[in-house]
Structure formats: C-alpha cells, structure tokens
Amino acid sequence: MKKFQTVCPYCGTGCNIDIFVENNKIVKAEPTKKHPVNDGELCLKGMYGWEYVHSPRRLTKPLLRKKNGVFSKEGKLEEVSWDEAYEFATDRIKATVKNYSPNHIMGFSSARCLNEDNYVFQKLFRVLGTNNVDHCARL
Amino acid sequence: MNLSNRINNFVIANPEVCIGCATCMSACYNSAYERGKLAVPRLVVTRTASGVMPNQCRQCDDSPCANVCPVGALKFGGDFIESYEEICIGCKMCTLACPFGAIRAESEIMPSIDNTIVPDYNLGLESVLGNKSVAVKCDLCTGREDGPACVEACPTQALMFINGSIMDGQVVSQKASDAVESFIKNKTA
C-alpha cells in the first residue's frame, strides 16, 4: 500500500489527506497527522468523498453530438476518437473567432480544478484575444 | 453488594463539542458495509432546539429490546446487546420498546444498485420499495479491529467509547473522589 499526500477537493479549508493506494485503486483516506490546517482530523467528505474517482460512470471517451454520422444539433451524443474531438473543438473555436470575433467565445473555468488547469484555460482565451473567462466563484 | 455487576460497553457523544458534521454516520455506514452488515448508519445525527449530537444505542444492561425480541435477533451478549440482523423478522417491537429511538427498521439499498437504472430508490418513495425491513442498531462495530469507527472518525472527539468493566473504577470512583475532595476543601477553606 502506497501513501500520497494530497489536498481535499471539496470546501476551501484545504485539509491535507493521506491517500492510500493499492493496485492503482484508492483504498482509504486518512487525515495527514500534525498538518497545520487540519491537525489529523477530517470531516466526512474528506474521509469518504473519494469513491467517485473509481466510479464506473466516469467519462472515458469524448462524446460528440451526431446524427447519421455527422455533427448535428439534433443528434445524440456519440463516442468519438480524441482526434475527431480535438479537430471539432479547434475548428469551432477558429470558425467562431473568424466569423464573428474573439469576444464571441466565452469560457467557464472552475474553482474545483487545479491552479494549473485554470491558468492554462484562461491563458488560451487571453491569447485568442478575449477576456471572456469567468468561473463559479462569482456565485 | 457482592453480585457480579453487568455493565455493558457503549458509545455516547458529548453534545458540547459535537458540531453535527455527520462524519460518524459515514464512518458507521462504511464499517457496516465492510463487516457485511446491512449498510446503513446505526447512529443518526439528531438536531433539536438546544443542540445537536448523534443518537445511538445505549446498550442498556436490562435492555427492553432484547427482552421483547421474539426470535433472539437482539440478544444479551457478554458486554453489549448483540444484534443478528439475518434472523430479524422485521416485527418492529424493539423499535417501539427502545426508549431512546435508537433502533430503526431499515432496508438496505444494495450498493450494487445503480440509482440511474433502478430509479425508484432515487425518488424516495418508500411505498414502492418493497424490501423487508430489518432492525438495525449500534453493535459497537463488532469484528472491527480498532473498535467503533465513529469514535475514530469524529473530528472534534465528541464521541466516546465507554468500557463498562472499567467504568466503575475509572469514571465513577474518580469523579466521586474529585467531588469529595473539592467538597472537603471548600468546607475547610
């Protein structure tokens, strides 16, 4: 069993959690002892809120709305390859910027994701020439 | 009196430091699940106008539930009231007899059941569930190496495990001598 120190993904307290892993599966979570934030204690979400990581309902493949094999607003979400997904995403972003303006795209970033994720996301929008980035903290 | 005392072990919370975070309930669920018991919490964080604390079985020494159970699903054990969920017939007499509201008639939602496929569970409509109910109560996490899971999980140390056999020596007589000491001190001061 291997131990990894991480930070709780729920509220803003920032409790440190020791995650114990066996065969690439989380088996338990324990509060990090003597940590300045949570001093060896955790609430229920920190202690038991990791099970979703191994949920069989996790998304594993990109989905694209398709009808008769091509993208259509009336279609249903179908599994596609990463290549196709990336191509669709880049084509649509490029087309929107070209046909309208950079300010016609908008991004919702996330207060639940890493600093690094947020940084890269907003950088993409800024480099494209728009400041249309916001996230759920406003709410 | 020379009769050998029967004082059961039990778990109890201190409402002064309980913050009602329900970590104990999750820990309890998890312990029950791991021990192959009906996977439901056996203690319930209960809010009243004056405060909050988890409520659970007090392991009464002369317990009304064990006395009333017709099939021996609740039974006087060595140092607590044992529960055998597999033979419970769901008569609910213990639920009525318990003065603490610490025994509930519960039916488990099987962990394998997917909310999205078996939707009625998700609707919260008990009337259409149709599962047999079983009496569940705190069994002090029998079979768990580290003792009651709730006590271990509580972040504010509100939950305590009281060992009946040492209660007399450690809890009662200590308090008694403290009380007498302070009484005499105050009097002579």
Place this chain on the structure above:
Amino acid sequence: MTNNLVEFATDADVIFCIGTNTSECHPIIAMQMLRGMKRGAKLIVIDPKKTDMAKKADIFLQIPVGANIQLLNTIINYIIQNDLCNKEFIKKHCHGFDYIKEAVKDFTLERLEKEIGADPEKVKQIAELYAKAPASSIAYTMGITQFVDGTANVMSLSNLALITGQIGRPGTGINPLRGQNNVQGACDMGALPNWIPAGSVTTEFAQSQAKIVWKTELNPQPGYIMTDVPHHIEEGNIKLLYVFGENPAMSDPWTEHFIHACHELETLIVQDIFLTETAQIADLVLPAATWTEKEGTFLNTSRVVQHLAKAVEPVAGLEPDWKVICNIAKRMEIAGFDFSKAEDIWNEVRKLSPNQFGGISYERIKKEQGLAWPCPDENHPGTPIQYADFKSFLPDGKFKIVPIGHADDEKQRDVFEAEIRKKCKIPDDYPVACGMPSAVPTKVYPCMFTTGRKVYHYHTGTMTRECKALEFGADIMGASIEVSPDIAESQDLETGCYALVENKNGKMVAKVFINPDLIEGTIFTTFHYHEADGNKLADASQKDPLSGMNPLKMSIAGIRKISEKEFREFRIKEDELMHPSKMYKTVKGA
C-alpha cells in the same frame, strides 16, 4: 482571508460569524473555532438559521434573510456613539471616517428592533464584545455575498473591522471562508473577466507582463461576467461556450433560463469527469483526469498554496484538464502551450506574477506544508497575516471606510448615494454603496426562499453522490424542502408530506421537513439534488451592481402541499429537462 484559519483556534478572542453555517459547510474550520472556544474565545453567530454553531454561541442573533446592512450599520453606529472606536488606527490608517459617521447616524437600536425585531441588548453586547476584545475575527460566507447588495455587505464588515482596528494582527481580520477548494486559486490564476495573475487587465503592469511572458497583446477590455452570459447568448454576443469542471445547468440561478440559452449557442463544449446535467446538452464532451489522478496545486481559503500528489493512474489513459486545453491550443498552432508537467505551468505563473508567487516553488510548498502569498522571493516566509504593517494595497497605503446606506429599492439607493456624496463632499472616485432587498414577500409568493448546503453533499452532487458513505451513509434525509413551523401551520404541511415550491423563475418538488431552526416565514433548500434543485427558483434578473452576483440567498416563493401522484408526475417531467440523454435517465418510464 486576511488571516490564517488556524488563528481561530490559537489567537482570536472573539469570533464573529455572520451568514455562515460553519459546522455544515466547513466542519474543520468549525473544529478550529471550537478549539478557540475551549481556550476561552467568545463566539458570536448572526444568521437567519439557528445553526449548530448558533446553538453553541455565546451570543446568537437571529435576523431575517438579507438584513445584514441594517444590523452592521447599527453596530457601527453604536460603536461610534459609545466611543468604542480605535481612534488611533482610524487616524493613522484610514480615510472616510466622517463619511461613515454620517451614513450610519440614523441606524439606532430602536429602529433596528422595529425593522427586524433584533433585541437591542444583544446587539449592544455584540458591538461591545467585538470592539473591546484584544483580537476579534470576522468569518463570513455566502450569507453575506449572495445578495444584490453583497459587495455592500462585505464593505460593511470591512468598515466594522477598520473602525475598531481589528485587522493586521493575529486572530483578527476579515475572513471569507471559501466554499470551494480552489476559489482563491481560480481567481488568482485569472479565471476572471477582468483579471490575469499579474493583476487587472486594465493595468499597465498586467499589459506589460502579458507581453513579456505570453508574448501577446492583452485585450484591455474586461470580458463578460458569468451571470450575464445567458443574456449575452440570447443577444447573439456569445456563439461558443467552453465549460470546464462546472455544472452551470444546476448551479446557476434560474437554471431553466441558462439551459434554454444554451440551445441557442452554435457550440457548447463541456469538459468534465461525469456526464453532468450541463454535459448532456453539450455538442462536444471532453473527459479529463480527476483529483488524485494528476499533480498540481490548490490555494486554500487562507491563501496558502498547497501541493497535491498524483496518487493513481488516470482511468482509460485520460489526461489532466490542462493537458487537454494545451492539446487544443497546439492544434490551433498557438505558441506558449508546450508544458510537459504541472510544475512548468506553475513556474510560468511565478514569472507572470512575481510579487505574489515568485518565492513559492513546488519544492518549498512540499517541504514547508504550503506557503501563503504574497511571497516574492525564495527566502520570503510567506504572508499568513495580511496588512500586518497596517498598509492597504492602495497607492497611499491607507484603508478606505466606505459609507453604506440602506434603501427599499433601486431608486432610493441612487438617491442615497447622490445625497451622501453631496452632503459629505465625497470625491467621485471614492466608493459609496447602499444595501437594498431584492425581494419582498407578496400575496402570491408569501415566503422567503433561501438556499444552502448540507454537510454530506457538495454543490450539485456530481462527486459526492457517487460516494456511498455520503449518499447512503450520512444523507438519510435526501432532497427535502425545509420550512419554518409557521409556514407549515398556515399551509397545512407536515414532515414527510410532498410539497411544491414555486415562483416566477421555476418550480421544485420534494418532501417537506419542518425545521424549527429557521426564522419565521422562511423556506430553505439545497442545490445538491438534480431532482430538487433550489437554484431553479433563484432570481437571476437582479444583480449586485459591482460584482454581478445574483441574489441566490434571497428570493420569494409560494408553497403548497401536493399528492404523491402529482409529485411523481412532476419528477418525471423534470427528468426530461435535466437528463435528455437516455443513458442517464433517473426515472423509470420517462
């Protein structure tokens, strides 16, 4: 937070909690507060709900939803009138004391008692306790911010701290308890329409940093704020929306409006770990690795950068969110996205915002168990307490005390602001604010409707409802509508019956739970359950003039009992809207 959360346990003499259900939303902070109380700290709780912390408080004051400014102005007025101010601090470090004196002068204890029924004795005790204690700390959450006057509420709290000098020392300060693990981080990283890590997009520094580090011209025009997005989509100003790690179809106020607007987009891209309610209406869904499957950093409520180790390999070979975004950028042939690991990204942040993050390296945060910004260089110890030198971020280093009034509506608000500016000769660039209610109960919608969290779930439940110990262990109540006893009586409701709550924004159904902890005339519900989402009823038509926040905590609604049959029918219809994808139907036969 201006201070570190552990100071509740170690330093604060008075903990002033307003609009926060700390024990349910931040149990470990509540634990730290309890440790403080054991040391002898006094706890003040002000809330419309008699929360678990309220029951432990030395003083608990129950106020109606949205009465914060009336109360805070009265406390400030009492402090001024009774000479409890920290005159030296005001003189040395603050502007605008005369303005606030004028703004609060009519907020008397008698008036407060008449308007919101607050016991004058208690208000006096609160004012004295807070002002006189050696170190008083303010803690607040969404019960302060989620109103049309949220910013004014926050400024009122800062006024209170400034006139008493309760800032810059251990155990003092103004401490918003962040609701999400990385709110602080997402803001600091520039996921805001007016902000990049180097500061506001309008500043020269941000512009030049963008040029140096990103090699790009930064658009100086701030972007759209989130709460305006449905409107902008309908107006045709937004054609493509890229949502990542968020479920606005459930979390945004007036959810129906948002979902409706999304159908008018040309492209909706959603990047998430589950097929959320938002993902189900998307055109393209991109999966990504989740927490514990990637390395990185979070910034907690005390501004501490903490390190997360990667613990497991991602399912199905998924890549972290940042990598997915980089892949898109690279395909578009945009330079500057060649990051090979999370640490590279962090090091670019340090370059972009050296004053704030320059000294915070991965190596240091791992070794030192986190570091609080600002931390400009490798030898800097970090800043757990802000304003320790009693200097603000403004050019002259002084703090501004903002005059704040209270009005009945928008018109009166403008009148107040104009009048006080004239009367006190306040310069145009000096802030002035005014509170007002966003909703007043009517005959049709006679109840106050407010929302909040339950300890066992988190926001839209995307993650927590996948965890058995939470969903089946701690959450034995499920989705419910909590009503105050007077509503139950007048509407003939009992615990366990079904009810429909509705207003002009939406409807929801759930089981009723009569909660005597709620203040008279109030309905409370959560936003954890897709089957009963309180945000459906939230008012999105009104906004805080400064932050754009909608009054999620303050709506009006009507409630009536319904039969089990009606309940079932409603749920099935509801499911059609929330889960159009067949794979994820939650109701049989729908």
